[in-house]
Amino acid sequence: MAEVTLSFDNGPEPQVTGGVLDVLARRAVKASFFVLGSRLEAGAARRLAERARAEGHWIGNHSWSHQVPLGEDARPDAVEREIAATERALGGLADARRLFRPFGGGGKIGHHLLSAAARDYLIANRHTCVLWNCVPEDWIDQEGWVERALDQVAASPRALVVLHDILPVAMSHLDRFIGALLDAGHRIVQDYPQQCVPIERGRVTADLSGFVAESGG
Template identity: 50%
Template sequence: MLAARGLKASFFVVGEALKQHRALAERAHAEGHWIGNHTLTHPRPLGESGTEVREIQAAQAELGALAHPDRLFRPSGAGGDLAPGLLSTAAVQALIAGRFTCVLWNAVPGDWKDPDGWVDTALAQIQQQDWTLLVLHDVAGACADRLDELLQRVDAEIVQAYPPACVPIKRGAVRRPVDRYLR
């Protein structure tokens, strides 16, 4: 669907899932999509797992050459909330030391929990802001069945970039405060 429209996206992959579906990630990478780190096992929320540094480093090792040069990382939250516990001091220190770019979001339509209504929710979220970073999921029953509908109905330019407000850490440099994501 993306290729048919000439669109590029970012795929933040869970390291354990990558072991089973590496060919899909290789295809996405070859087609120009950006591949980023979404932890090794997807603990929710990451910052309360007690294994944050291992989750980040092991997933990055699994990505290998597929990883975007900016070492893109998206933490796992609790239901899409940008709340305390999303990150920890140890996670932030690991992201800085590893020169990662931490990518957050400003729209999560709940595709995994509302397969019938997420498209309308996503469209409303997109209309509410100037630049939307929309998170969709590839789990069973999530966005895949209705992605084409979203792409047909969206009245916004789709670009392969991130709003600066959604990137608190870029290439290891803290650009926006992260304290509100720490517990």
Template identity: 35%
Template sequence: MRVWALPLALLALAACVTASVAHRRAARPPAIVPMRAAHVDPGQLAKRLASIQPGWPRARAFDCGRVKCVALTFDDGPGDHTGRLLDLLGRRDVRATFFVIGQMVAADRGGRLTRRIVHEGHEIGNHSWSHPALTGLSDEGVRRELRHTGELVRRLTGVRMRVMRPPYGATDKHVARETRREGLAQILWNVDTLDWRDRNSEVVARRAGKARPGSIVLMHDIHATTVRAVPHVLDTLSRRGFTFVTVSELYGRPPVPGKEYTERR
């Protein structure tokens, strides 16, 4: 090799090495940077849920004066069996009304089930904080039971509840006055499955299946036997031509605060 050609050969070799290294770097997969789990702010989630369902609960287009409607209602949760119940209702695209106890909401692992009730389009109602007979409380006592639950549910979900159910169905003029002040209608029932007493799924399903058009059916999502009865209830009432609605949908408008409702006649 001539002396003058040596520098040119070295430059060419260096260029090849540089190109090879660059090619290997480009072919190498990018480094994986671990991601930290995002912190979910319950308050922000509540705002998001409220934005998803403005004016919640939004009634669907049912005319229960013409259609055979029935409102299934569940008390005393959210509890250990509420998630399974929501699964069952979701698979059938059925909406119901859940009357929740404040203490149960507070124990609900950050409000997971409470938010799910709202997010899946069910109606949520106030069933007091600790389930006392409201007729035995002072005015302040009734307000405290309702407000504590109402404030907690609103903080978790962004929803202001419009309906309530007095524990044991115990109400009087005094309770009516306080619920009216709190903007809550009193929702009772005309079909009692007595599922708290008779923990028998077949018996519960048979009683619920006797609903008539406009009925409000009382059940409890804290009992496994009740949840097991729900598919049979849905099958029986579906065969009879019923449409499943929330309480507010049953009446086609927000129920009047303080007023008692047992069924749509």
């Protein structure tokens, strides 16, 4: 039996996020939504983020464009355009801990996640950096991800699962996934496993060298 945390990245997506929120409400599950700043410019998406927050979910920053991982983004103003601009777009939707989740391309954790400038910015601005340890690749296998996720959860006492509330077919299986977790005796919690939070309100709690680009200072 494990403790499992659910997170939904890359939204809000008007075609999908509302249905995800409906399932979570029906199951009385609280989760996190790591949203893209660019998506919040659309009123329908912003209203979904507002609904998520009102229903007790935590809202985090997942970059503005989600195009180039920060550790590989050579633009001198990448941190401003990706992290700071998204935080401004979030405004009052942001969690008090100023949650930020970098993106990895395929869910991989490595040096590409953050630049040195991004790391320094997160620390200086008292952000909380939230990584993950369970990626069932719902974008690759929208029908079969549930079984892979259950296998991954069973192998870890404390899982933080990454799903994507932009995938209608994958998210049509969310209720079945939650039911299977509960049937297996797992407990779904909103808090993050400590091992997935290397920066907490600006305080470094783990060795960051594994996910900060080695070049560029």
